[in-house]
Amino acid sequence: MKQTVFEANKPDMSVVDASLENSKLSCFWLEDAQPNAPHYAQLDEDILADFAVVGGGYAGLWTAIKLKTEHPDAKVVLLEAKRIGWAASGRNGGFCEASITHGEPNAEARWPDELAQLHRLGVENLDAIEKFLIENDIDADWERTGALEVANEEYQLAYLEGEDPEDAAATDTVLLDTEGVRSRINSPTFLGGMYSARENxxxxxxxxxxxLARHAAKIGVEIYENSRVLDLVTAKSGDAPIRLQLQGASVAADRVALCTNVFPALLKRYRFHTIPVYDYVLMTEPLTDEQLAAIGWEGREGLSDLANQFHYSRLTKENRILWGGYDAVYHAGGKIRRKYEDRAETFNKLASHFFTTFPQLAGLRFTHRWAGVIDSSTRFCAFFGEAFGGRIQYVAGFTGLGVGATHFAADVIVDRFAGRKTERTELNMVKEVPLPFPPEPFAAVGVNMFRWSFDRADRNDGKRNLFLKTMDAVGMGFDS
Structure with missing residues (x-):
């Protein structure tokens, strides 16, 4: 097996050790925004609602906003087990991509007849988010910077060369040679790239x-934090309210949207449709003007590479560099545990890869390190479920690209509640439910086999082994 560029060009370990020495296990985003975080009461009584939304992340917030906007006289209640945005929505890399299918290749493999439609809807979805934030004066450090994908290995250049010129033109994509990509972001590992102006x-x-929470509350959504739903009870009568049972309280609602992301589905039929995968992130101290000049990055693009085990990176408003990805770790049993968030092996690996990519930044320190849990599905992107004659709607499985896709998902849920057949609801992507993951111990064996196979492919010019080819053929998958 060949060495990857990150193994062949490792930085001195003293550089890596020094960079992590004073980092703290804390999510930068949540810490940075905490002084201005809104607070909402805990539900401590039984109430009635027209719509109840479970989950205070992006999917739940968008759904509650859209339901209240469409039905201003309805009582819309949002229930969050802990704090608004504390999980994946507050911990991610801060990319909002146009793709609602976890990238064009995933859509092409699964829904080739809908590819152009899915791409258009994805860009329209991103445009709609931007418009909403501007019109409602929501300060979220939003920058429409586009996306830059780079090749770090010779074999990855073939992916770029295989890009259809007409498709590239239609998506405002520019192919870059070595000089072109390094003029945007200067790294000795970058051999070529692809810049998409509208995609991110x-x-x-x-x-x-x-x-989003402030806006929801402003328009009349009732938000309750520290209000975990323990059980969902449906009556035999189709007209009877759906009851959400909490500790010492309950909500009886006509319709319920379940937006619980990686956490166990309240509908047992979907319990095996997602698994929790841990993704790890580092954040640097702010770069000096000299350090920023050394790497360029004047366009502030969202950055990722073309490996199976890929990195993602971006600049913050203060010119810190977020650096994450590569390892995607599943812990046997599918449990979500605080202790899984501190993984020295992964943080050391990420820091090493960072200084291979940007050797000119040796001496830069990481101030924060953290992890977030991704709700991975077997098709790599969100799926939609329903129950009780459509009065219960469910979405999950965003697989790490939910910042933009949750907005699209909320539109689907609102359409379905209204009984509308729209372009969105009639997509095969929306109507099809993917295969579930197998139970333990088979899930752990399978996921680790995927990780091993992806690592082998990245060391073997991207060539997929028999296991990966077989999984491709049966529609099962895992993505880092």
Whole structure:
């Protein structure tokens, strides 16, 4: 097996150790936005509602906003088990991508007949988010900077060369040679790249969650924090309210939207449709003007590479560099545990890869390190479920690209509640439910086999082994 560029060009370990020495295990976004975080009461009584939304992340917030906007006289209640945006919505990399399918290749493999439609809807969705934030004066450090994908290995250049010129032109994509990509972001590992001007925005994740919550409350959504739903009970009668049982309180609602992301589905039929995968992130101290000049990055693009185990990176408003990805760790049993968030092996690996990519930044320190849990599905992107004659709607499985896709998902849920057949609801992507993951211990064996196979492919010119080819053929998958 070949060495990857990150193994062949490792920085001195003293540089890595020094960079992490004073970092703290804390999510930068949540810490940065905490002084201005809104607070909402805990539900401590039984109430009635027209609509109840479970989950105070992006999917739940967008859904509550859209329901209240469409039904201003309805009582819309949002229930969050802890704090608004505390989980994936406040911990992610701060990329808001146009793709609602976890990238064009995933859509092409699964829904080739809908590819152009899915791409158009994705860009329209991103445009709609931007318009909403501007019109409602929501400060979330939003910047429509576009996306830059780079090749770090010779074999990855073939992916760029295989890009259809007509498709590239239609999506405002520019192919870059070595000189072109390094003129945007200067790294000795970058051999070529692809820049898409309209495909991505960067955003402050926690500010976005808090801004959406404030807007929801302003228009009349009742938000309750520290209000975990323990059980969902449906009556035999189709007209009877759906009851959400909490500790010492309950909500009886006509319709319920379940937006619980990686946490166990309240509908048992979907319990095996997602698994929790831990993703790890580092954040640097702010760059000096000299350090920023050394790497360029004047366009402030969202950055990722073309490996199976890929990195993602971006600049913050204060010119810190967020650096994450590569490792995607599933812990046997599918549990979500605080202790899983501190993984020295992964943080050391990320820091090493960072200084391979940007050796000119040796001496830069990481101030924060953290992890977030991704709700991975077997098709890599969100799926939609329903129950009780459509009065219960469910969405999950965003697989790490939910910042933009949650807005699209909320539109689907609102359409379905209204009984509308729209372009969105009639997509095969929306109507099809993916295969579930197998139960333990098979899930752990399978996921670790995927990780091993992706690592082998990245060391073998991207060539997929028999296991990956077989999984491609049956429609099962895992993505880092």
């Amino acid at each position: 925005a960067i955003v402050h994740p926690a500010k976005l969650a808090y801004g």
